[in-house]
Amino acid sequence: MEWIKVCEADSLGNGDIIGFDYNNKKILIAKAQDKIYATDGICTHEYADLSNGFLNEEQKTVTCPLHLSVFKLDNGIPENPPAEIPLKTYTVKIQNKGIYVLI
Numbered sequence: 001m002e003w004i005k006v007c008e009a010d011s012l013g014n015g016d017i018i019g020f021d022y023n024n025k026k027i028l029i030a031k032a033q034d035k036i037y038a039t040d041g042i043c044t045h046e047y048a049d050l051s052n053g054f055l056n057e058e059q060k061t062v063t064c065p066l067h068l069s070v071f072k073l074d075n076g077i078p079e080n081p082p083a084e085i086p087l088k089t090y091t092v093k094i095q096n097k098g099i100y101v102l103i
């Protein structure tokens with residue numbers, strides 16, 4: 001595993017979600033209530049890019065754009081069907097004003 005720089009920390013505001021490609025893998029980066037989260041970027045139900053989904057900053061969740069399963073950003077657990085499998089989550093750190101994810 002290694003720390004991968006995603007972007008500058010000040011380029012991600014509260015309520016923002018972005019997709020990040022690394023080694024043919026899509027990672028979702030989201031900021032809610034001043035905390036940054038990283039999860040797998042593809043839904044565990046079918047193929048949907050969660051960076052096209054909807055962030056609920058208050059609930060700290062992302063909603064899949066295809067069938068609307070809602071995933072918790074901190075642990076990746078789906079709150080409603082059809083998705084049943086949690087998203088993998090990643091450790092995030094801020095260093096030298098950059099956002100880094102441990103992949």
Ligand code: FES
Binds near residue numbers: 045046064082083
């Ligand atoms: S593809 Fe995400 S809920 Fe179906």
